[in-house]
Amino acid sequence: MVEEIKGIMERxxxxxxxxxxxxxxxxxxxxxxxxxxxxxxxxxxYKSYLNENESQEQLxxxxxxxxxxxxxLNNRIVRNKYRKSYILYLLAEFGINTEEVKEFAKNxxxxxxxxxxxxxxxxxxxxxxxxxxxxxxxIVDKSExxxxxxxxxxxxxxxxGDRELLNHKLLNNMxxxxxxxxxxxxxxxSSNCIDDEEIKLKVLYHLxxxxxxxxxxxSTRYFGRIFDDMALIYIIKNLNSPxxxxxxxxxxxxxxxxxxxxxQALFESIRDENYFxxxxxxxxxxxxxxxxxxxxxxxxxxxxxxxxxxxxxMQSRNIIGYEEYKAMLKPLGGDYVIMLNTSEGELVNSDN
Numbered sequence: 452m453v454e455e456i457k458g459i460m461e462r463x464x465x466x467x468x469x470x471x472x473x474x475x476x477x478x479x480x481x482x483x484x485x486x487x488x489x490x491x492x493x494x495x496x497y498k499s500y501l502n503e504n505e506s507q508e509q510l511x512x513x514x515x516x517x518x519x520x521x522x523x524l525n526n527r528i529v530r531n532k533y534r535k536s537y538i539l540y541l542l543a544e545f546g547i548n549t550e551e552v553k554e555f556a557k558n559x560x561x562x563x564x565x566x567x568x569x570x571x572x573x574x575x576x577x578x579x580x581x582x583x584x585x586x587x588x589x590i591v592d593k594s595e596x597x598x599x600x601x602x603x604x605x606x607x608x609x610x611x612g613d614r615e616l617l618n619h620k621l622l623n624n625m626x627x628x629x630x631x632x633x634x635x636x637x638x639x640x641s642s643n644c645i646d647d648e649e650i651k652l653k654v655l656y657h658l659x660x661x662x663x664x665x666x667x668x669x670s671t672r673y674f675g676r677i678f679d680d681m682a683l684i685y686i687i688k689n690l691n692s693p694x695x696x697x698x699x700x701x702x703x704x705x706x707x708x709x710x711x712x713x714x715q716a717l718f719e720s721i722r723d724e725n726y727f728x729x730x731x732x733x734x735x736x737x738x739x740x741x742x743x744x745x746x747x748x749x750x751x752x753x754x755x756x757x758x759x760x761x762x763x764x765m766q767s768r769n770i771i772g773y774e775e776y777k778a779m780l781k782p783l784g785g786d787y788v789i790m791l792n793t794s795e796g797e798l799v800n801s802d803n
Contacts (some may be wrong), residue, residue, distance in 0.1 A: 453492045456483065460496050460513070464506070469513055480517045487528045490541075493517065497545070511546030518545055520552050535559065539570035548578035557583070560590045568596060572606050579612030585620050592632045600635055607639040614643075622650055630663040637666070641673040651679060658685050664694050671697065675704035683708055687716045690732075695725040702728055706735035714739055722757040729756060733764040742770050749779070 459480060463472050483489035501510055523538050539559060542552055552574070559571035575587045584606075591598050610617055621636050628636065637654055639645075654677075658670040671689065674682040686708075689701040702720060705713050717736040723729050737745060745765055752758040759780065766776035 452483075452488060453495055456480070456489070456492045457496045457499070460493075460500060464500070464509065464513060469509070469516060472516075477516055481522070484517055485522060485526065487526060490518075490523075490526050490528055494541070494544070514545040515547055518547065520547060520549060520555070523547075533566075535562070536564060536566040536570050539567060539574050543570060543574035543577045546577055548574070548580065553578060553580065553583055557586060557590065560587060561594065561596070563596065565596075568598065569602055572598075572602065576606050576610050579610070581612050581616045581620055584610060584612070584617060585624060588624075588628075588632065592629050600631075603632075603635050604638055604642070607636070608642065618645055618647065618650065622647075622653055625653060630661070630666050633657065634663075634666050634669040637669040637673055641669065641676050644676050646677050651677060655679065655682055658682055664697060667692075667694075667697055668700050671700050671704050675707050678707065683710075683713070687713065690716055690720045690723075690728075695723075695728055698723065698725065699727045699731050702731035702735055706738050709739045721760055722754045729760045730764075733760040734767070737761070737764040737768055737770070745770060 459476065463469070463476070466472055480493070484493045497510065497514060501507060504510070518541075520542065523541050528534075528537060528541075539556065542548075542556075556571045556574045556578075559567050562568060562571075572587065572591075575583050578584075587606075588603075591603065607617075607621075618640070621639075625633055625636060637657070640650055640654065654670050654673045657666055658674070661667050661670065667689070671686055674686060683705075686701045686704055689697050690705075692698050692701070698720070702717060705717055714736060717732045717739075720732040721729055721736060723732065740748075745761070749758060749761050749765065752761065762771070762776055762779055765771045766773060771779070
């Protein structure tokens with residue numbers, strides 16, 4: 452069955468215009484795919500062709516000629532328990548997005564199955580319909596069910612429609628979003644390096660005015676990718692935030708702004724009470740300071756925590772060797788710990 456479907460599909464997709472495919476051949480495949488085995492065979496051939504060719508749009512147009520929402524709805528391809536989830540998966544895979552299908556996807560966002568909800572998001576993501584995507588986000592934001600942050604970020608990252616229009620609509624709707632969804636939208640802007648003046652001003656507004664820790668952190672990370680002098684003022688200010696996570700992320704992001712006032716602020720914060728803040732401050736400072744200045748400076752530092760962290764950053768950046776690092780630690784007095792295998796990227800989950 453699979454080989455037969457594969458041969459027919461490959462022959463059909465050689466047509467320049469899919470409307471020229473003989474109608475009786477289309478009807479034959481529609482009949483074949485109306486049962487479980489035929490549908491599974493078509494899906495195997497579809498995915499195989501998709502992996503080997505770049506003509507995704509043509510392939511989806513072809514699938515829409517063979518399959519329909521009603522065909523999939525009536526096909527008992529899996530047990531009832533998983534049926535709705537699998538139908539949504541197939542609709543997303545084949546790019547079937549009629550108005551009836553869009554309504555089905557929206558309604559599915561309110562079902563108690565996480566698999567149904569996630570596949571509904573994937574269908575909407577693949578539809579390329581910006582207004583539908585915004586409706587989906589509104590449903591998600593008000594839902595009693597939990598949607599994982601990474602799933603929502605992937606929903607935006609992998610959206611197949613007009614990205615510029617999507618960005619514009621997200622910006623215009625941000626004020627009505629919850630802080631959690633605002634955070635996710637800003638993370639999307641950040642991960643895609645959206646350098647738009649209006650978007651930048653909106654993120655800056657949240658950096659200046661928000662009291663929500665997670666929203667402040669996502670706004671700070673945005674300006675680790677999209678540089679802004681006004682934002683820099685508030686990122687430096689947040690080195691004194693009562694929230695250590697925000698201080699740590701701010702210290703990490705400041706490594707992108709190689710200025711004298713930034714260096715001074717980082718140096719002063721290397722003595723922070725929190726280990727992770729000290730760590731990020733030390734590495735950011737070391738990355739922008741002259742090596743000779745560092746070697747001279749470290750011998751003048753009296754605070755043990757500050758000196759130890761600065762030495763570790765210098766050794767990690769190969770400014771001093773390991774033996775020199777150990778020797779320079781000894782004058783600290785009392786017990787000391789030689790830090791090994793600390794992953795800088797693990798601190799506060801910062802990707803900047």
